[in-house]
Amino acid sequence: MYRTRTCGELRLKDEGKNVTLAGWIQKIRNMGGMTFIDIRDRYGITQLVFNEESNASLCEQASKLGREFVIQVKGTVKERSGKNTHILTGEIEVIVSELNILNTSLTPPFTIEDESDGGDDIRMKYRYLDLRRNVVRKNLEIRHRMAFETRRYLSEADFLEVETPVLVNSTPEGARDFVVPSRMNPGQFYALPQSPQTLKQLLMVSGFDRYFQIVKCFRDEDLRADRQPEFTQIDCEMAFVEQEDVLQTFEGMIKHLFNTIRNVTFSENFQRMTWHDAMKYYGSDKPDIRFGMKFIELMDIMKGSGFAVFDNAEYIGGICAEGAATYTRKQLDALTDFVKRPQIGAKGLVYARVEDDGNVKSSVDKFYSQETLQKMKAAFNARPGDLILILSGDNANKTRKQLNELRLEMGNQLGLRNKNTFACLWIVDFPLLEWDEETQRYYAMHHPFTSPKPEDIPLLESNPGEVRANAYDMVINGVEVGGGSIRIHDSKLQNRMFRLLGFTEEQAQAQFGFLMNAFKYGAPPHGGIAFGLDRLVSLFTGLDSIRDCIAFPKNNSGRDVMLDAPSVLDKAQLKELSIRIDTEN
Secondary structure, rough: OOOOOOOOOOHHHHOOOEEEEEEEEEEEEEEEEEEEEEEEEOOOOEEEEEOOOHHHHHHHHOOOOOOOOOOEEEEEEEEEEOOOOOOOOOEEEEEEEEEEEEEEEOOOOOOOOOOOOHHHHHHHOHHHHHHOHHHHHHHHHHHHHHHHHHHHHHHHHOOOEEEOOOEOOOOOOOOOEEEEEOOOOOEEEEOOOOOHHHHHHHHHHOOOOEEEEEEEEEEEEEOOOOOOOOEEEEEEEEOOHHHHHHHHHHHHHHHHHHHHHHOOOOOOOEEEEEEEHHHHHHHHOOOOOOOOOEEEOOOHOOOOOOOOHHHHOOOEEEEEEEEOOOOOOOHHHHHHHOOOOOOOOOOOOEEEOOOOOOEEEEEOOOOHHOOOOOHHHHHHHOOOEEEEEEEEEEEEEHHHHHHHHHHHHHHHHHHOOOOOOOEEEEEEEEEEEEEEOOEEEEEEOOOOEEEEEHHHOOOOHHHHHHHEEEEEEEEEOEEEEEEEEEEEHHHHHHHHHHHOOOHHHHHHHHHHHHHHHHHHOOOOOEEEEEEEEHHHHHHHHHHOEEEEEEEEOOOOOEEOOOOOEEOOHHHHHHHHHHOOOOOOO
């Protein structure tokens, strides 16, 4: 056997045992007549000892070793004199009696340690080396455990895991598709699935009343820290359910994951918040509720005092940062510069301190009496030592989004967004539709199969913008980790929805005829949800990006710099696929 034990397994109770280990060389230390080598595998590190006095030839052999050489050693476990409390094997070492070099290694382009000297680009190019680092490996171990516990929870709840096709039809209503040319059908293309949405609905029609799948999905969209062109969903669907059934089932799943993976227990039900309230009080449909600073509207208090910026505003609102009245002028100027950044777009910032005597000192004192400022203080329920920050604008929704960015920045500066604290909530009652000014038409906020609230169905033609969706998102620490809806299961209502979205009967039949035909054969009421596994893992591991919880991720340009993909196809392949490349356009 190559090994009898792993490099993270031996303890003091194993003293005196003869063992065989195999792994990579982490570090070499020459100490006169003694050579110490740390050997590493997936399970941990063990210190090896080569003693020149007892075996000179073995020490000479060890002197030819280098970092990341793959070796096999045989030896005896001994209690270590200088113990290392930072590793689990730190009480023992192995006195080597035999050494075999299984493979040599070039010097790695970066140090393979928890704190590496390699930047993102070089680590992604040599990802197979980066994956040897403990911090990256642990992320993938947690990912494995989360997938395992997800399967266990859902299997015990009578869900069946069913695989759906990867080569499907294009869905122009969603994000951009990745397309795959069909050699046997010249000029025609498959698409890689953005989601198994219609297929899981067909499974409900088929009588598989509880489905799930941990599935790869693909979207050709611009990348951010929490996006990749290919990502993994925990995709689920249930028949004969209402919204409450779905929320209870999957709140239970998330609580199970927190309990088994992070040893975090939630004794209370997750908070629920309507989309309207989320936008009104937080300026975001994925608010971070680990801390307060709920928006307070100030139109009635601050308008009409001669301050033109406020007098001409459509919206005036602010937040109260407890204990932040000690902010210096330099810090407040930095906050003003922050909200003026092009990606935020505010024109300025008004601030007010609540002083020790209860009086309010603001940056616009000359326009407001102390009586008015006291009314403002009362609206926030502010106390001495608090800092009030106010934004205004001629577009209420835009200004609330700017205020949301300011709120999150203050949460960061005041240390209120601890990665080891978790706040979960459901956002419910989304608008069913969004109006797009450029195309002058409505789009589905989620997708065209989302059911409207039954009581809002009469508004579909008369006032479609006021129709609420039977939809829900789960948000954890300000990150949307999952979303779903109760689906339309009646073909007549689905046709009304298609018409509202601007589909002709022919277009709807061409794209979704297979689903509409299936509904004619007895579709049950059904609904579902999909969670982003990558996002969940990054939250559980405290990562800022999902890249380090994916084995082989793409960079911000959508490239795999290790594989050098995407790449150019040769002319023979293009000809076989009936494709001609026009690079000029």
